[in-house]
Amino acid sequence: MKAAPAAQATLLRLAEVDAEIGRLVHQRTNLAEHQQLAEAEQRVRDARDAVVRAETRAGDLDRDITRIERDVEGVRSRTERDRSLLSGSGIGARQATELQHELDTLARRQGVLEDEQLGVMEEREAVGAELGHATAELGSAEEQVTEVTGRRDTAEADIEASRAGRDRARAGFVESLPQDLLADYERIRTSGRVGAGALRESRCGACRLELDRTFLSQLRSTPAEEVAHCEECGAILVRGA
16 A cells, blocks of 8 residues: 555544544543532432431331330220229229239339330430431431532533544544545554554654564665555554655
């Protein structure tokens, strides 16, 4: 393949732009904000789980408190009724004994219920504090997600602005190149290698390797219009750059 030396030199500028585009793509892919956002979102999920657990436990305890209060109220009503009967007239000794026994039983039952009520209320207070902490943690985590998302979006916008400039420059170079030379360059580049590099003394500018003396001697005797390739990496080797 033959191409004017000026066209080959343009390949170097295209390769530089492609390298810059590659760096921008890598930079966007590896923004620190991506990992920070993933961690913040995980923090939100953990906080939401903690809130749900605390809310569920608080609901269970509230129902327990309501049940105990209802049971205590029932015991008190029964106690008042029995006391009223016991203090009334017209009851026999046997009935009085039974009523007193029931009052003693009710008193013990009320004591058990009140102890249970106290324990449940103390646990409910602790769960309430836990729920408050989990809710605050959730709010903080959501704020962090918003803040990191903003920084990520700003960084991506800056990168995209730079990328747009490089894309415009690339389009200009591509338009000016012969199709066969461009196709050769793209074939090399899309295989994951550097498409073109300058010959710097005895080194390839694409792979930075020292080239064989015999190859260099043959290269010097080759017309400048003849497109050469690095024997090490296959990049288009631009001479006289």
